[in-house]
Amino acid sequence: MPIHYIGRESYFHGKSIYEIARNLRNFGEGRYVYRVSFSKRYKEPSFYKLRRVVPDMNAKGYCRGTATGEKIFRGVNYGLCNIDAGQKLDWRLIPKDEEQKWIDAFKEYEQKPIHKPVIPSIYKVPCLLEMVLSEEKTVYEIPFDREEATKLKVKIKTGKFNKAVLADG
Structure with a gap:
């Protein structure tokens, strides 16, 4: 009798970081891991050097924890x-004899200058919102300055993953 699969095929092929780390000395501290999906999707090197992995030994399948x-x-x-995606079953351990190849590939990779998109610090409100504001101002008899009322100041989150900058500062 032939086997018929129902549903979509999983695109995760590997183990979770916690499954890998619990089989290594010191929970894999200092070892290198990579996601299979990232190695297929991007030509640039993408991997992690593990610093601290704490698997949750009470979780079913040992696939939870912090890393x-x-x-x-x-x-x-x-x-x-x-490492937020440590529970995904998409991780592989880089063997010790191949670690230097991955590190060399990262060092040889030509660093592109990071493009920082410039965002204007003030945006004009949408037309419908502008009409609603002007109607409210006339109903409540508040003086309405169209230039000042239709401007929105922009705030940008700061962090190491944000590359955008404001035009005026």
């Missing part, structure tokens, strides 16, 4: 980060 590591994503070193 931190040095993140190299698409050839850019982001430094020490929490």
